[in-house]
Amino acid sequence: MxxxxxxxxxxxxxxxxxxxxxxxxxxxxxxxxxxxxxxxxxxxxxxxxxxxxxxxxxxxxxxxxxxxxxxxxxxxxxxxxxxxxxxxxxxxxxxxxxxxxxxxxxxxxxxxxxxxxxxxxxxxxxxxxxxNRTGSYSQITDDLLEAASSNLDGCRILQLLLKCTGSCPPITDELLKAASSNFYGHAIVQLLLDRGANVEITERGLLDILTHSSGSVLTLLIVTGRLNLIITKEVINAVAESFYALPIMEGLLDQKGVDMTVTDEFFTAASKNPSQGGKVMKLLIERKGADIHITEEAIRAVANHPASGEAAIKHLFYGRGINLMNDEELKLIQKISIFPPRAEAVIKFLHDLRGTNIVITKEMILHVAQFPASGEELRRS
Structure with a gap:
């Protein structure tokens, strides 16, 4: 060699x-x-x-x-x-x-x-x-708990710590964020809840999780009724854009429905969610339709959703009941033809509205007719 x-x-x-x-x-x-x-x-x-x-x-x-x-x-x-x-x-x-x-x-x-x-x-x-080698069983810090919560073997590690310390740590913003990034985070949070952990989540932590994580562990806290927070419009809007928007919103409506206020920003946020936006708009309209004040911004957001615009528009009005709409809201529906990206859906919707007390004007039809994709639909209507 x-x-x-x-x-x-x-x-x-x-x-x-x-x-x-x-x-x-x-x-x-x-x-x-x-x-x-x-x-x-x-x-x-x-x-x-x-x-x-x-x-x-x-x-x-x-x-x-x-x-x-x-x-x-x-x-x-x-x-x-x-x-x-x-x-x-x-x-x-x-x-x-x-x-x-x-x-x-x-x-x-x-x-x-x-x-x-x-x-x-x-x-x-x-x-x-x-x-065992360091003798650190009694020195379990928040940083160690957060590190364990992000570990794929986190459940076994936390069981080891709980057995050794005899007390259960609270679920904080940082711990929940760490668990949210973990494929097995749901099981980790469930383990802590089963052991009686206090939930100490702030609105800021909630928004951070909705923005940067999947939200599945948050859904668990909500459906178990362990999230003791006032749900602000900022939280509702963040939920609307989340990948887990539908199950989270269902949980919030079940637990906090009476205290939730829906604004235009919710519809704008939901319109940016291609996978869940249409479903969550439909859910919220069905559950809180009578409490929603319809504005032009809301109509714009709903109508322009890439997957569910037409269906959501119908829910926005029919879901509430046509007789519940005030004069201002009735006038807004007449402005629906200003949305070129949804021209064909607009024509179908205008056709469906015949026979109601909403007037389809000549100007509306002429405006929609300028879009080539809608010409044939217009002639049939």
Whole structure:
């Protein structure tokens, strides 16, 4: 082997650096014998760095540790270990992380961010080993709970913490946001609710979750009646744009329907939601139609929804009952033809309205007739 030959001939003049060890570890022909030879030639204690962890296999890490190599458990080290490989073990990344933290006096060799990253990235088995080695069962902070809530194995980690501490943490803005980003966040929140956790969510936290997360965990809080907040128009508008707009709005109407005020901004927000906007507009009109004051802005938003404009327009008026509409609202329907993108739907709607007390004027028909897509529909009507 060339490296062994050079070490034998020039060993005294070769400085065994981290870069040299990394290069050897990246070599697929690197053997345990070569690693030991390099370590034999290194005078100072060897330190395992992020670069070493990324370059090495699990078996190499074990050799380095057995030879007394030191490692500081930082955030970067934990992340690097999650990508570790092995020639034999299918669970190399977990085995590597366990090997790195399974050392005496771990408290001296782990940073705060490294501790957090274990909670964020690793399995409950690794977290349990970490707590055993550091004796930190009584020092569970909000940051650790949030990190665990974002972990795919978060349920098992939280069960471990709840068992050890004997108390259940409250569900805060930060914890709910972390769980919202987790595929298993729904189960994590359900676990905490089952253990009697207090819900301490603010309006700001609620808006942040609706804007940046899926909202499924929020739906759970609402349908279980555990969300003790006054639902403002800002919240309603944010719900209208959410991917989970329909189930969240259903829950809000069931729990807070009497206290909810619907404004023009809701229809504008819902019109920007291509997947759920039409459905949530229909739901709100059906449940609170008599309380909705129809304005031109509301009609514009409803009529221009890409998927449900025509159906939503009909619900906006028929859903409330034509006799419930005041003179101002009756006049607004006559202005519906100002929406070129929905010209064909407008023609159909005008045709449906014949026989009601809404006047279809010559000007309205002439205005809609300018749009080629609507000509044939106009002649049939």
């Amino acid at each position: 060339v490296v062994a030959f050079l070490l034998d001939r020039k060993g005294a003049n070769i400085n065994i650096t981290e870069e040299l060890v990394q290069a050897a570890l990246r070599n697929p022909t690197c053997s345990a014998e070569l690693i030991n030879t390099l370590l034999d030639r290194k005078k100072a204690p060897f330190r395992i760095t992020e670069g070493i962890v990324r370059a090495a296999h699990y078996e190499d890490i074990k050799i380095l540790l057995n030879r007394g190599a030191k490692v500081k458990i930082t955030k970067e080290i934990v992340i690097a270990s999650k990508g570790n490989r092995s020639w034999l073990s299918p669970d190399a990344s977990e085995d590597t992380t366990k090997a790195l933290i399974d050392q005496k006096d771990l408290n001296k060799f782990i940073t705060e961010q490294g501790f957090l990253e274990v909670f964020r990235q690793c399995s409950a088995d690794v977290v349990e080993l970490l707590l």
